[in-house]
Amino acid sequence: xxxxxxxxxxxxxxxxxxxxxxxxxxxxxxxxxxxxxxxxxxxxxxxxxxxxxxxxxxxxxxxxxxxxxxxxxxxxxxxxxxxxxxxxxxxxxxxxxxxxxxxxxxxxxxxxxxxxxxxxxxxxxxxxxxxxxxxxxxxxxxxxx
Numbered sequence: 804x805x806x807x808x809x810x811x812x813x814x815x816x817x818x819x820x821x822x823x824x825x826x827x828x829x830x831x832x833x834x835x836x837x838x839x840x841x842x843x844x845x846x847x848x849x850x851x852x853x854x855x856x857x858x859x860x861x862x863x864x865x866x867x868x869x870x871x872x873x874x875x876x877x878x879x880x881x882x883x884x885x886x887x888x889x890x891x892x893x894x895x896x897x898x899x900x901x902x903x904x905x906x907x908x909x910x911x912x913x914x915x916x917x918x919x920x921x922x923x924x925x926x927x928x929x930x931x932x933x934x935x936x937x938x939x940x941x942x943x944x945x946x947x948x
Contacts, residue, residue: 837927838866840876840916843901856938859945860905863888865916865929870895872919878904881911881932906935 842855843862855861867874873892879885888902906912912935917928939946 836868837874837916837918837929839863839929840865840914840931842914842933854947855906855933855935856940856945856947857906857909857935858940859938859947860903863902863904863914863916865900866898867893867900867916867918869898870921872921872923874900874918875916876900876902877915877917878906878912880908881913885913885915906933906938909935909937911935 840863843864863876863878865874865876871893874889875887876889877885877887888904889900893900900916904914912933913930914933915928915930917926919926936947939948
């Protein structure tokens with residue numbers, strides 16, 4: 804059920820730029836392939852201690868297939884509508900998409916990345932779950948309490 808839901812959402816995003824969430828969807832070998840997303844500056848770099856803090860900014864990276872279709876990166880609390888962080892066709896030579904994300908409040912978040920194949924017929928997506936605690940932004944670092 805989740806894969807079908809994701810496919811409908813990402814195809815809708817390609818058509819009308821409206822996205823709710825994304826999850827894993829298995830695709831044929833000739834389709835666009837997304838790996839990640841992953842947080843590039845994990846705790847210990849930008850965060851003091853372990854975990855992630857609300858109000859602190861993190862860099863999210865998703866590896867993508869060059870010369871593919873629209874790419875979408877989303878983040879939102881599990882069970883709620885996700886915010887769209889990236890929703891466009893990347894340059895043909897691009898092999899990754901990088902976005903910045905600042906979780907607004909503590910909670911469990913789903914970060915998702917999806918990509919439409921060049922023919923518009925297939926969608927691949929990957930997700931990760933991140934637990935965000937109360938954050939104290941100290942400028943060059945973040946303390947997750």
